[in-house]
Amino acid sequence: MAERHVRQVTDSRVLAAMSHPLRRRLLDVLTVYGPQPVGALAERTGQAPANISHHMKVMRECDLVEEAPELARDRRERWWRPVSAGLRWSGRDFDDDPGEAAVLRAAESLNLDHQVGLVREWYAAPDEEQAVWGESTFAADRWLHLTPAELLELSRDLVALLDRWSARSAEAAAEPGDETRRPVFVFAHGIPATP
Template identity: 45%
Template sequence: MAQIKDAAVLKAVAHPVRRRLLDVLRVDGPSMPSVLARVTGQAVANVSHHLRVLAEAGLIEEAPELARNRKEHWWRMPDRSISWQLADFAGDAADLATADAAMAMGLQRQVDLIKTWLGSPASRQEPWTSSAFSTDGFLNLSPAELAELGDEIQQVINRFAGRPPAEDREPVFVIGRGFPGRP
């Protein structure tokens, strides 16, 4: 997992098109700009620009061994998971604002994915109807216990991550968040 601690790298993540490109590379694996443009509905030139920004930030890299000729450019994510903590950006107001914006953009991306699922025909068909889940609750936890809960949830996600494609498997989006809150 890539742990982001640099505000410049976080700025690269905090853009809706770049976040979507990262998601596609994470799910589908290495790809070319033309394919990414088709999947995201963006122009190839726009995708190429955003791929360069992600590469300069060290979040993706070229995969020249996949190219069949010198005109093909393939890109991949060396770390399929990225993460950051607000505490790593608290020392500088501008960096903290960048981290807040990245968190807000990430949350919007998560909400958009959930809305797309809820409006899809698949959300009303078995076996996904009885497999998909939504859970939330209020717990009484200390900061240390919340961190422990987050670590355990990440361990569960890691245990299921990296499973190879199979006939009965599809990409599944899982979200987990924990923070102090009141009803």
């Protein structure tokens, strides 16, 4: 398979497909754990294999996932992997059609709900689990005075930093022996706002 890239989404059908909560979770599972068969995806998400197969078909039709037949032990087993390393989109690509603009707004809202939901789950985790991570978890925010060009520069700097750590994470995940290593979710938003 060729090197995976971050995909620029310009089709509202793709936004709608990836915004479904279970499909978003399936994409996250495939991103974090690599290619998985339907049975493993069902087990990780607590869903029936038939339900997983349905959602994988929807995502395949939108080119979000692809089959990985070389990993299957037989013709009945279906393995899946994400097509791209990530997704991004711009509101400008959906401005011309009110229906597409509505899908964009819904997708952005659901995406933010998903991100905040992961943080809320951590804050609700048992004290014993939180104690293992101690002060290593973080939340940070700042009020900055920026031009649009400076915000774009900051965005590129943050994405480059996350890309560097993502590559390191993937390499380290392959190393056995560190029981404390687990997936860590990091997200940031930079938006014009009024205090």
